[in-house]
Amino acid sequence: MYIVKVKGIAKIPDYVQLRDEKFTLLAYFRVDRPDKSLEKLGLGEQQDQIMKLIETLPFGKIEKLDI
Template identity: 65%
Template sequence: MEKVQSESSLMYIIKVKGKAKIPDYIQLRDENFVLVAYFRADRPLKKPEKYGLEGKEEALERLIETLPFGKLQKLEL
């Protein structure tokens, strides 16, 4: 059974720098810092509705562009 995030759930985001042939990627973590999504920074999140982010794709893309590497922060869109 998959755990689906609701819009009111607190989530965190972190951008991780890739090395050599490994691309940069994004982690979304829940309020307990459990990994709930992992995707390449240069590709959009698949099924954003699963994480309560439907309709916020453009805002998420803008955030990812400006997000510093290695800094965990609350996901606020």
């Protein structure tokens, strides 16, 4: 799974994308509201770990998410 942090413009907030190995979009959520999207993917228990990664992740860089 891969993670990308996307910078919002003007009134559009920052978002995070979670993509699979073929880069198919699995989840797309606001940085400040990850709850439901992560739960739907079965990653609710790893939410704290993922959010720490998101805080340090630069905008526009694709990172491999090993969970």
